[in-house]
Amino acid sequence: MSFFQNSIDSLFEENVPSPLYLLPAELRNMICHEAIFEGAKNITISISETGKITLPTLMAVSKQIHSETYGYIVAALREPATIFEAKVRNYDTKPLLATIKRISQQTGIAQSELVARTQVRFVGAVDMGNLLVWIQGTIANPTATPIFPFxxxxxxxxxxxxxxxxxxxxxxxxxxxxxxxxxxxxxxxxxxxxxxxxxxxxxxxxxxxxxxxxxxxxxxxxxxxxxxxxxxxxxxxxxxxxxxxxxxxxxxxxxxxxxxxxxxxxxxxxxxxxxxxxxxxxxxxx
Incomplete structure (x- = not known):
């Protein structure tokens, strides 16, 4: 399953056509691009402390639009200027690492490149168990347990x-x-x-x-x-x-x-x- 797959997809099992599809394909593509990129060349993608990716709301309109806009997001991910803003709660890096790994596997982008483009913000309290696991992991294998920019x-x-x-x-x-x-x-x-x-x-x-x-x-x-x-x-x-x-x-x-x-x-x-x-x-x- 794609990392962009959203539980809201189940609402569109009947695949009800969207009014957006009454527009010519060229105009529809322009709208999709503008809605996702908001006029910018690159985008910032947010990752929650549970590893959930926040995507443009347009992707949740229907399965068909989700499928069409998927290509824009993947293309943006491959742009070096596209960055991730991630939260890490209680110094538990496992959800973020799992998400980065999935993105790497599904896009072919090296994990090291994704790590370098991920800016972390710490939330919650200091959990010494999580912090020691993270530090000991990066001492043993910094590639498998990286330190994200912050x-x-x-x-x-x-x-x-x-x-x-x-x-x-x-x-x-x-x-x-x-x-x-x-x-x-x-x-x-x-x-x-x-x-x-x-x-x-x-x-x-x-x-x-x-x-x-x-x-x-x-x-x-x-x-x-x-x-x-x-x-x-x-x-x-x-x-x-x-x-x-x-x-x-x-x-x-x-x-x-x-x-x-x-x-x-x-x-x-x-x-x-x-x-x-x-x-x-x-x-x-x-």
Missing amino acids: EKMDTPSFSGESVFEGRLSLKSHIISYREFEQRKELQAWNRSAREFLTNLEEADLGVLGRPKGEHWRFESDAAVQVAVFNTFAQWHDIFLRKKTIQARVLGQRERKRVEDEHVYVASAMWQFGERLQMMAQRWTTQ
């Missing part, structure tokens, strides 16, 4: 960072953690992690994403590890959506305080990564 960080000195890319990313710290684990150096990793969490607690930050708890030296290693990864994930998610800055009207002084706290967290994350990197460099020089 808005990057614009914090001073940390531009372009994200939860997936850069020195402040959760991905880089998962890779670092694995290296320490393989070398049986987790004691050193946990020691640095406790210092990182303690520094955030002592700063008494108001931004979300800070760890919960006060005496990290008494917590288990597992609790420390979970807190570090959660802190990185939550902070990136909050900054990406700018909830604490844009979701409510803040005065200039309050907005400056929130922005300063974001920079403070970013600096603490960067320093944590620097300490880990310095320890890892000693392994290569010994």
Whole structure:
């Protein structure tokens, strides 16, 4: 079944002729093209968080029109300038990946090209299970589990960072953690992690994403590890959506305080990564 197939097709099983078919074919084609492209050469196709594609309403008029306009959409998909705008809920990328795969199979367009033309917007909450599956998947096979384009960080000195890319990313710290684990150096990793969490607690930050708890030296290693990864994930998610800055009207002084706290967290994350990197460099020089 085509990925454009719509459940509304069942309404047209009798194939009732549309008044549109009273027009000459050339004029009908012009109307179809204008309705789909809205005067533009290329189109933007939306994909919901469930993987459903939003198509021009004209395609739902009848099965016959659906069939005729299908060719316009497929032609548009093959245009490099045509883009997708997709939502990913709770960092669950499975619906989007399944839709991209179907489009690739039915149009012959390479999945990598479709991924590059898909702009993602995250909705919902941070589901660490989904996020870890995504990150671990892209570490193991970036082609099968790709990172889609999305808005990057614009914090001073940390531009372009994200939860997936850069020195402040959760991905880089998962890779670092694995290296320490393989070398049986987790004691050193946990020691640095406790210092990182303690520094955030002592700063008494108001931004979300800070760890919960006060005496990290008494917590288990597992609790420390979970807190570090959660802190990185939550902070990136909050900054990406700018909830604490844009979701409510803040005065200039309050907005400056929130922005300063974001920079403070970013600096603490960067320093944590620097300490880990310095320890890892000693392994290569010994």
